[in-house]
Amino acid sequence: MQAVLDEKRQRLWQYRTYTLLWTGYASYYLCRLNFAVAQPAILAAYPTWSAAKVGGIPSVYAAFYAIGQFVNGQLADRFGPRRMMTVALSIAVLCNLGMSMADSYTAMLVLWAINGYAQSAGWTLVVQTAANWTKVERRGAVLGVISTCYAVGNVLAWLLAGFLVDSIGWRAAFAVPAFIALPVAIAIGVFLRNDPRDAGFERIRDDVDDEDEVDETGAKRAPIGTLGMLKMTLSNPILWVLALAFFCNNSVRYAFMNWAVQYMADFHGRSISGSAVTAVALPLIGALGAISAGWISDTVFGKRRAPVCAIALGLLALLCVAFVQIPQGSWMIATGMLGLAGFLIYGPDMLMSGAATIDFSHPRAAAAATGFTMAMGAAGSIFSGAGVGWLKDTTGGEWDLVFYVLAGLSLVPALLMLTIWNAKPKGS
Numbered sequence: 001m002q003a004v005l006d007e008k009r010q011r012l013w014q015y016r017t018y019t020l021l022w023t024g025y026a027s028y029y030l031c032r033l034n035f036a037v038a039q040p041a042i043l044a045a046y047p048t049w050s051a052a053k054v055g056g057i058p059s060v061y062a063a064f065y066a067i068g069q070f071v072n073g074q075l076a077d078r079f080g081p082r083r084m085m086t087v088a089l090s091i092a093v094l095c096n097l098g099m100s101m102a103d104s105y106t107a108m109l110v111l112w113a114i115n116g117y118a119q120s121a122g123w124t125l126v127v128q129t130a131a132n133w134t135k136v137e138r139r140g141a142v143l144g145v146i147s148t149c150y151a152v153g154n155v156l157a158w159l160l161a162g163f164l165v166d167s168i169g170w171r172a173a174f175a176v177p178a179f180i181a182l183p184v185a186i187a188i189g190v191f192l193r194n195d196p197r198d199a200g201f202e203r204i205r206d207d208v209d210d211e212d213e214v215d216e217t218g219a220k221r222a223p224i225g226t227l228g229m230l231k232m233t234l235s236n237p238i239l240w241v242l243a244l245a246f247f248c249n250n251s252v253r254y255a256f257m258n259w260a261v262q263y264m265a266d267f268h269g270r271s272i273s274g275s276a277v278t279a280v281a282l283p284l285i286g287a288l289g290a291i292s293a294g295w296i297s298d299t300v301f302g303k304r305r306a307p308v309c310a311i312a313l314g315l316l317a318l319l320c321v322a323f324v325q326i327p328q329g330s331w332m333i334a335t336g337m338l339g340l341a342g343f344l345i346y347g348p349d350m351l352m353s354g355a356a357t358i359d360f361s362h363p364r365a366a367a368a369a370t371g372f373t374m375a376m377g378a379a380g381s382i383f384s385g386a387g388v389g390w391l392k393d394t395t396g397g398e399w400d401l402v403f404y405v406l407a408g409l410s411l412v413p414a415l416l417m418l419t420i421w422n423a424k425p426k427g428s
Contacts, residue, residue, distance in 0.1 A: 010201050013193070017133050018142070020192045021126045022149040024085055027184040028122045029153025030160065030177035031092040035061075035099075035112065036258045037161035037276050040265055041170035049105065051397075055389030058258050059382045060109055061116035066378035068120025069371045081125035086189035088121035093178045093185065100175035120378065123150075124370040127354045132195045135206050136425055140303065140355045144294020147350035151290060151342070154283030158261065162276025238360045239369055241420050243376035245413035246352045249313065250377035252320075252409050253345045254384035255402070256282055260338060267399055268331035278335040286342030293347025294355065303424055305356040306417040309348040313414035316344040320407035324400045348413070353377060359425030 035058060043054055072084065095115035102108045126146065134142045161173040193199045260282055264275035293312065297305045319341055326334050357373045391402050 010196070010204075013196070013199050013201070014133050014204075016191070017129065017193065018146055020188055021129055022146050023184055024089065024149075024188050024192075025122055025126050025146075026149040026153035026156070027181040028089060028092060028119055029150055030157045031089075031096045031115065031181050032119055033154055033157040033257060034096070034161040034173045034177055037158055037261050037272065038165055038170040038173045039258075040262055040272055041165050045170065046105075050389070050393060052386050052389040052393050053105070055258075055385040055387075057108055057112050057385065058254075059385030059387070061112045061119075062254065062378050062381040062385060064113040064116035065120045066375045066382070068117040069124065069375035069378050072121040072124065072371060080194045081129045082188060082192040082194055084121045085125050085192070086185050088118045089181055089185035089188065091115070091118035093182050096174045096178040096181075100171045100178070116378075120374070123353060124374055127358060127370050129192070129194055130354075131358045132205055135204060136303075136359075137298070139358065139425075140294040140298040140305070140351070141291075142294075143354040143358075144291045144347075144350055147290040147294075147346070147354060148287035151283040151287035151346055154257065154286075155280040158276040158280050158283075162261075162273040166271065166273040236360065236369070238420055238423055239357065239372065241416050242352050242356055242360070243373045245309070245416040246349075246373050246377040247380035248409045248413045248416075249345070249348055249352060249380070251380040251383045251387075252316070252406050253349055254381035255388050255406055256338070256341060256345065258384050259388050259402075263399060264331060264334065266397065268329055268334055270331055278331060279338060281335045281339035282342040283346070284342070285339035286346030289343035289345070289347040290350040292343075293351055297351060297355065303359070304422065305351040305359065306420045306423060309351055309356075310414050310417035310421065312344045312348050313410050313417065316341065317407045317410040317414065319344065320403045320410055323403040348417075352413075360423065 039054055043049060043051070046054075072088075075084065092115055095111045095118065098111045099108060099115075102111060126149075127143065130143055130146055131139065157177065160177065164170075164172040164176055196202065196204045260279040261272070261275045264270045264278050265272060268275075270278060289312070293308050297303060297308045301307045319337065323334075323337060326337065353370065353373055357370045360369075388402055391405060392398070395401050
């Protein structure tokens with residue numbers, strides 16, 4: 001009877017942990033993707049700024065996000081997800097409040113750079129904590145469901161910011177999300193536990209051997225130093241394939257995320273709030289893609305993540321080319337295609353940055369490995385701001401070249417995934 005009660009209590013703790021991780025990372029997105037919706041209004045408020053100049057703000061964000069991923073990935077195993085997520089989300093709140101009062105390009109650039117660094121201490125910690133609370137046989141499915149947080153967070157961020165920009169002004173699109181995220185940061189600090197053993201349970205993760213944590217005498221191994229984690233991570237060839245593929249995939253995902261609202265407004269003549277409403281098809285259908293990709297990789301492909309990524313990204317390359325054929329003003333067709341793009345983007349994104357990275361990293365350096373993959377992805381997303389803005393500026397505001405470049409960037413990771421087609425996680 002006691003065993004049944006303990007199992008039920010453990011299951012409740014798992015659901016509590018997954019819910020906190022989901023809510024926490026969705027709140028990060030409220031304080032991140034509001035800029036994409038405010039961007040057209042900022043351009044209108046400062047008419048002397050070019051698209052490339054304003055696009056430089058999310059590019060600087062991405063650069064500091066990349067640096068933060070690499071640094072925070074090394075720190076996560078030392079300080080723990082609960083502490084780092086709480087502090088990072090609190091900093092994001094302060095940066096958004098600062099943006100709501102900023103009056104110069106330099107101030108916006110600095111604040112969004114700090115926000116980028118703080119936001120980097122998010123997904124890596126979510127993946128690490130979820131892995132600690134989940135058996136390997138359910139990892140793909142669980143992370144698939146949890147990863148819907150950034151799709152739903154994307155939807156809520158755009159809808160909320162779109163409403164605020166049109167009804168109050170672009171500054172409100174930064175202030176309001178900050179006040180929503182603050183109590184979430186407090187809840188994470190109070191209620192989250194990094195590992196089942198912190199809550200009085202036995203270890204749940206089953207791809208960790210005893211020798212990974214204790215030596216031959218039974219004593220707990222000392223923490224791996226920074227150089228040791230770097231060596232362990234950078235010497236892993238599969239992690240390099242994942243990181244390079246994620247570099248390209250993130251370039252595409254953030255290009256859509258940063259410019260979908262602008263595309264719907266410019267090319268299809270929608271209002272800002274109307275563009276935000278239609279553009280949410282990208283993350284909303286993307287959430288279904290993430291869930292589907294996790295389940296398919298666990299069941300159909302026997303926990304192999306690469307086949308799902310390769311197939312989805314190959315189809316995405318074709319879809320990007322098809323965007324060029326959409327007639328101007330055909331916003332309903334564009335909305336459907338954005339949804340399909342989201343379905344094909346978010347599945348590989350979740351697998352490469354979450355399940356696959358955990359599958360092939362050393363258990364004692366899982367956060368460092370995820371940080372490395374995410375850092376490469378963030379570096380790729382730098383292109384999505386100023387790069388896409390530059391492509392638009394050089395073609396007189398046209399979108400065709402943008403979509404052709406995104407098609408090429410989708411094809412590269414599809415080919416990279418073919419090289420690890422049969423790779424499986426330890427313990428599968």
